[in-house]
Amino acid sequence: MSMDSWIRMLKLRFKALFSPGRKESELEREVRFHLENEIEENIRLGMSPEEARNEAIKEFGGMDKYKEACRDSWGLLVVKNFLRNARFGMRLSLRYRSSSVLAIIVLALGIALSVMLYTGFSRVITIAVSGGLGFDERHLALSWETGKRRGERINSQDFKVFREELDSFDELVGIQVSGAWFYLPGKRAEGRQYSGAMVTPNLFEFTSRKPQLGRVFSKNDANFEGKREVVVSDVIWEEFFDREEGVVDSTIMVNDLEHQIVGIMPAGFAFPQSQQFWLATDWREFDGEKRDRSPRLSVIGLLKSGSSKDQASVELNAIAANLAMAFPDTNEKYLRVRAFSYWDAVESMGGVIVILMGLGLSVLVLMLACSNAFNILIARTAGRSHELATRCSLGAKRSHIMWQVMVDGLALAGMGAIFGLGLAGAGLRLISEYLKTFSSLSIFHDLRLEPNVILFSAGAAVFSGIGASMIPAWRASKIDAFGVLKDDSKSSSSVYIGWLSKAIVVSQVAFSAVVLFFGLVFLVLVPKQWAKNLDLPYDEKSVLTATVSLGKDNQFKGRKPEDLVQFYTRLEERLLSVPGVRSLALTSAEWGLMSDGNKIRIEGREEDDLPAAHINRVSPDFLEVYDAQPLSGRMINILDTHDNNLVCVVDANFAEVFFDGANPIGERLKLLPYQKPASEWITIVGVIPDLMPPLPGAEVRSHLMVPYTQFPAWSPTILLSADNAGDRQYRQAIRHAVNTLAPGAEINRGIYTVEERLEILFRMIGNALRVGGVAGGAVLAMSLIGLYSIIAFTTSQRHKEFGIRIAIGSSPMGIVKTVTKPWFLTVGSGLVIGYLSLLGLLALLITVNGSDPSAGEVFDVSKDMGITYLWVVGLVCLCSLIGIGIPTWGATRVDPMDVIRAE
Amino acid sequence: MAKTFNADLMQGTLDMLILRVLHSDSLHGWGIAQRIHVLSSDILKVEEGSLYPSLYRMERKGLIKASWGISELNRRAKFYKVTKTGMKYYESEREKWIQLASATASVLGHSF
Numbered sequence A: 001m002s003m004d005s006w007i008r009m010l011k012l013r014f015k016a017l018f019s020p021g022r023k024e025s026e027l028e029r030e031v032r033f034h035l036e037n038e039i040e041e042n043i044r045l046g047m048s049p050e051e052a053r054n055e056a057i058k059e060f061g062g063m064d065k066y067k068e069a070c071r072d073s074w075g076l077l078v079v080k081n082f083l084r085n086a087r088f089g090m091r092l093s094l095r096y097r098s099s100s101v102l103a104i105i106v107l108a109l110g111i112a113l114s115v116m117l118y119t120g121f122s123r124v125i126t127i128a129v130s131g132g133l134g135f136d137e138r139h140l141a142l143s144w145e146t147g148k149r150r151g152e153r154i155n156s157q158d159f160k161v162f163r164e165e166l167d168s169f170d171e172l173v174g175i176q177v178s179g180a181w182f183y184l185p186g187k188r189a190e191g192r193q194y195s196g197a198m199v200t201p202n203l204f205e206f207t208s209r210k211p212q213l214g215r216v217f218s219k220n221d222a223n224f225e226g227k228r229e230v231v232v233s234d235v236i237w238e239e240f241f242d243r244e245e246g247v248v249d250s251t252i253m254v255n256d257l258e259h260q261i262v263g264i265m266p267a268g269f270a271f272p273q274s275q276q277f278w279l280a281t282d283w284r285e286f287d288g289e290k291r292d293r294s295p296r297l298s299v300i301g302l303l304k305s306g307s308s309k310d311q312a313s314v315e316l317n318a319i320a321a322n323l324a325m326a327f328p329d330t331n332e333k334y335l336r337v338r339a340f341s342y343w344d345a346v347e348s349m350g351g352v353i354v355i356l357m358g359l360g361l362s363v364l365v366l367m368l369a370c371s372n373a374f375n376i377l378i379a380r381t382a383g384r385s386h387e388l389a390t391r392c393s394l395g396a397k398r399s400h401i402m403w404q405v406m407v408d409g410l411a412l413a414g415m416g417a418i419f420g421l422g423l424a425g426a427g428l429r430l431i432s433e434y435l436k437t438f439s440s441l442s443i444f445h446d447l448r449l450e451p452n453v454i455l456f457s458a459g460a461a462v463f464s465g466i467g468a469s470m471i472p473a474w475r476a477s478k479i480d481a482f483g484v485l486k487d488d489s490k491s492s493s494s495v496y497i498g499w500l501s502k503a504i505v506v507s508q509v510a511f512s513a514v515v516l517f518f519g520l521v522f523l524v525l526v527p528k529q530w531a532k533n534l535d536l537p538y539d540e541k542s543v544l545t546a547t548v549s550l551g552k553d554n555q556f557k558g559r560k561p562e563d564l565v566q567f568y569t570r571l572e573e574r575l576l577s578v579p580g581v582r583s584l585a586l587t588s589a590e591w592g593l594m595s596d597g598n599k600i601r602i603e604g605r606e607e608d609d610l611p612a613a614h615i616n617r618v619s620p621d622f623l624e625v626y627d628a629q630p631l632s633g634r635m636i637n638i639l640d641t642h643d644n645n646l647v648c649v650v651d652a653n654f655a656e657v658f659f660d661g662a663n664p665i666g667e668r669l670k671l672l673p674y675q676k677p678a679s680e681w682i683t684i685v686g687v688i689p690d691l692m693p694p695l696p697g698a699e700v701r702s703h704l705m706v707p708y709t710q711f712p713a714w715s716p717t718i719l720l721s722a723d724n725a726g727d728r729q730y731r732q733a734i735r736h737a738v739n740t741l742a743p744g745a746e747i748n749r750g751i752y753t754v755e756e757r758l759e760i761l762f763r764m765i766g767n768a769l770r771v772g773g774v775a776g777g778a779v780l781a782m783s784l785i786g787l788y789s790i791i792a793f794t795t796s797q798r799h800k801e802f803g804i805r806i807a808i809g810s811s812p813m814g815i816v817k818t819v820t821k822p823w824f825l826t827v828g829s830g831l832v833i834g835y836l837s838l839l840g841l842l843a844l845l846i847t848v849n850g851s852d853p854s855a856g857e858v859f860d861v862s863k864d865m866g867i868t869y870l871w872v873v874g875l876v877c878l879c880s881l882i883g884i885g886i887p888t889w890g891a892t893r894v895d896p897m898d899v900i901r902a903e
Numbered sequence B: 001m002a003k004t005f006n007a008d009l010m011q012g013t014l015d016m017l018i019l020r021v022l023h024s025d026s027l028h029g030w031g032i033a034q035r036i037h038v039l040s041s042d043i044l045k046v047e048e049g050s051l052y053p054s055l056y057r058m059e060r061k062g063l064i065k066a067s068w069g070i071s072e073l074n075r076r077a078k079f080y081k082v083t084k085t086g087m088k089y090y091e092s093e094r095e096k097w098i099q100l101a102s103a104t105a106s107v108l109g110h111s112f
Helices: A003-018 A020-044 A049-060 A063-073 A077-095 A097-130 A156-165 A203-207 A234-241 A309-326 A342-348 A351-383 A385-393 A398-436 A451-477 A481-486 A498-533 A561-576 A652-659 A728-741 A754-797 A799-807 A812-848 A853-858 A861-892 A896-902 B013-024 B029-039 B048-061 B084-109
Strands: A139-144 A169-183 A192-199 A228-232 A251-254 A257-264 A277-280 A296-303 A337-340 A543-549 A581-587 A596-602 A612-618 A647-651 A668-672 A682-688 A703-707 A717-722 A746-753 B064-070 B076-082
Touching (some): A020 A049, A020 B029, A020 B048, A020 B076, A077 A097, A097 A351, A097 A398, A139 A309, A156 A309, A192 A234, A296 A309, A351 A451, A351 A498, A385 A398, A385 A481, A398 A451, A498 A754, A498 A812, A498 A861, A543 A728, A543 A754, A561 A717, A682 A703, A717 A728, A728 A746, A746 A754, A754 A812, A754 A861, A799 A861, A799 A896, B013 B048, B013 B076, B029 B076
Parallel strands (some): A192 A277, A612 A703, A647 A682
Antiparallel strands (some): A139 A296, A139 A337, A169 A192, A169 A296, A596 A612, A596 A668, A668 A682, B064 B076
16 A cells, blocks of 8 residues: 555544544435435336335335444444443443452552652663763763772863863863852842852753753853853742743842843753752963862763774873873872763663663562452453353354453553552652652652653553453453353353462562562661671760861862861860860761772782772871770871871771781882872881771771871861760860861761761661662562452352351361461462572572672671561561451351352 | 346455446446446446445545535535556456456356
């Protein structure tokens, strides 16, 4: 058929489907015309008008019958049958209300869980692979390679050199994240704080995003002549301006400076992370200043087509080398540039496996829902054996019977999908709000149902409907109509597949047991073990910590070590005079607990794969805070200043790992490539006890401490030692001292004791795991609904038998035993299989993580696992009792007289 | 007088007959039935119950197209016209039918 014919055919079908009235009236007119011509022909042949009319009508025959034939030929039979069957499916759902409700709940839960998992992982993939903006392999993030995981941002002056000299990139964009106070002119007190960015004007062109109102920056917008321009987000437009139309070109105050709003970005745009406004700049005010005083930028670039990442790296490193030669004071240590795409970052973090696991989990949950719905449908279809046999005997084809059953499944799945989407939407909103309270990862903020997710759920509904009803439909199509109609007592046996239903129940129980086990382990056992493993050699309540961002205070702008020493000396003076304070120290370990990892090179060892250790920059009194002494050699002291030889002390773990327990004093090492000057070796002068706790997931627990005067820390943590260090007076003393000595500095995330910090950490992890626990609970609920439905069906099939047993004297307990025995065996089999599967999974996990010592130390496999699994058994049995109990109770209440009467 | 046969008896031929009479002219349904009756020397009579479903089916397949117009008796009628696709279909079906008819005639022509 030609294209014209296809188009014509589709138009006709469309017209017949959506304008049936018009089509009917056309048919009517045609029939009437034919009849009139037939009458006139008869008159011409000599009949009277009345005779002619009667003869013509008689010739025509049954008009309704051939009008129906005409309608069938319009090609809408398939559509009409589909609609008819869909209506039938809905009526069936109303007829079997209880099983419909169960099936819809199960499918809604399964689809909701699956959609939520898919949304989460789809968000990770979208952001991770493309930055949420369709970025591909050619979009690279650039930073200085420093040996740390993240690298170091590039200052604005170096950025301009790269932008000027690079040939392998089409575009380079610089971003400086900053916050600002927004308010309308004259209404400063009513303003709000937003996070935004100073950017090169080409940012929006780079992201290929257009504003929903107004415009974005042009190249000249970084000129700063007159009123500065700002582009704002949809969030600011909604929260601050109530989406008023006339916002573009209006004046707004940003950090007390007049700005003009030139554009509003679409909803969801918050590049690079959670930015709500953008200001164009070229950082010209820092040109000519000392380079290390220029702001540090996040840099992203677009490779020219034809250029490879390797070619770009060679060029970048060559420019870096030139900069190091031209500016040795500031650029000596920046010799290599790291260039990576979003996907590189995901891969390096092992994200691919996580993403695949997540997607696999979505499908698994959906299949679980399908299997539950299958059990319900097979029982329901078995109950319709008589009806189906009647249809068969009236001439229904096999495909028609199959379609009848599948329509039932699809109708239930459709309703399940609608409710499931509603559940998923509410669930995603709840999770977003929950995660916002303790995670700064904006990747999971504002989770919502997006078009691709709705498409996924439609696919999930079709998959569930077909998956759940395929086998029941096939079984129903093979029904022995004669046998069923002859002998009603066997009405269900030809459809129901007892062994398959039981196998599904067994596998669901096993799956639920495994999910519950891991839920209990990660919610209860692991935190308990971690807490046990955190056997700190000091009293966690006696050390108070406060991390301070000194760089925000003007006196530290020059970043001179002497300024830090002066600050610390004055701080010590103030705080040691507070009654009860025993000692004070500074450390670079965040919250006093977590220090940075760094690659090291030990003198005399040429290794391709450099080992890593945790580096801690400390003040001389560090050991005193923990009431500890060096194990050998000496501790860092006040003579280890920035103009003396570089020294460090190591903890006992470090000596064990890197020197096999031998005395490392006198050995030398370098930190790569961070250290400045790069040429100088650091000498180990002492060994101290292990003080830093082995936190969850920590791979390396070897620490070395360097003097803060030789390796300054600009966001140090203040450690204050006192009995009951958590008392209010000490917190106030620290706050007051910092406000007085460094008014511009900020205390990050509060002042807490080590004990409180650990509680916060475990609470954060626990909260995240609770979300998983809810999912585990939903899985268990689905399994139990499936169990209940199948037991209810099989029990109802045996009502006659129970009636007769009761009539001949069986006790209710006897009936209970008859009903429950096979199902306890089934649930028990599921638990055994679950246990064996768990053993296999744990063995696999231990094998995969074998090189990670913390994996085996997380929990004692044999003892703790057994106890935890006993809890799982108890929980599953308790819940199974509910599923089994209700139909069993019904069985004991069968009235023998009703049964015999019905017979 | 020769006996009148219902064109239904010749399965698959009705479409071909309709396409043939529409080859030269566009006609309404009644006109098509009359033309077939006349061209077949009053032997073939097309039942209305077969004609209109066939016309709608062929229109859906794109073998003919329809439009409303005014008949010779000044009444509104739906006229059908063959399309290029319809012509190609007619040519191929005609070829097959002639071969079939010829073969059938050969067999029937043999004496027993």
